[in-house]
Amino acid sequence: MKNFLISIKLTLILIVICAGLYPLLVAGVGKMARGGGKGETVTVNGRVVGYANVGQKFTEDKYFWGRPSAVDYNAAGSAGSNKGPSNPDYLKTVQDRIDTFLVHNPGARKEDIPSEMVTASGSGLDPDISPASAYVQVKRVATVRRLSEERLRSLVDAHIEKPLLGMFGPSKVNVLKLNVALDELK
Structure with a gap:
């Protein structure tokens, strides 16, 4: 049970980082680029x-x-x-x-x-x-x-x-x- 809870916590942390924070970071850098990320x-x-x-x-x-x-x-x-x-x-x-x-x-x-x-x-x-x-x-x-x-x-x-x-x-x-x-x- 202990390993199961650790894997659930790790999964949730990685979801927040990979599906939330990283895309926001990339979008923010894109907004600073020429054309505001739209080319x-x-x-x-x-x-x-x-x-x-x-x-x-x-x-x-x-x-x-x-x-x-x-x-x-x-x-x-x-x-x-x-x-x-x-x-x-x-x-x-x-x-x-x-x-x-x-x-x-x-x-x-x-x-x-x-x-x-x-x-x-x-x-x-x-x-x-x-x-x-x-x-x-x-x-x-x-x-x-x-x-x-x-x-x-x-x-x-x-x-x-x-x-x-x-x-x-x-x-x-x-x-x-x-x-x-x-x-x-x-």
């Missing part, structure tokens, strides 16, 4: 156009494209393709993405395409691309928008986010923020 929204003229921490689908040539998504950017169903690098279906999908990229980016060569532009991530919701992925698209976007490539390179440079504390993670470009700034160019 970082991007607004244009007072209207929310998307979330900076979730990938968006851009397919028009006048915009920079993000990383492909295995779930078509559906945040409710975040997932990767679960196909290995030797899977014939996966290899065909990657080759199709390469072909599509080359058609839409004349002058680009296959070896110029960063792998992230033709492979989906584990989540399917990556909001960022590498600076190299943005630079390889500059010519296409500049041509469609009738802007100079130098001006677009400067815009990309201005939107490069450096690694945290200069050493944690890679440099990256948020595609939604870059495209919003692109639309604001005169």
Whole structure:
């Protein structure tokens, strides 16, 4: 009986800690984060156009494209393709993405395409691309928008986010923020 009462007490204490205090702590930290725990929204003229921490689908040539998504950017169903690098279906999908990229980016060569532009991530919701992925698209976007490539390179440079504390993670470009700034160019 003594062990039974101890196990009941321990269970109740762990329920309070794990199901009560810990979730409150996490919610409190989230409220202090940018966006108050609801994500970082991007607004244009007072209207929310998307979330900076979730990938968006851009397919028009006048915009920079993000990383492909295995779930078509559906945040409710975040997932990767679960196909290995030797899977014939996966290899065909990657080759199709390469072909599509080359058609839409004349002058680009296959070896110029960063792998992230033709492979989906584990989540399917990556909001960022590498600076190299943005630079390889500059010519296409500049041509469609009738802007100079130098001006677009400067815009990309201005939107490069450096690694945290200069050493944690890679440099990256948020595609939604870059495209919003692109639309604001005169």
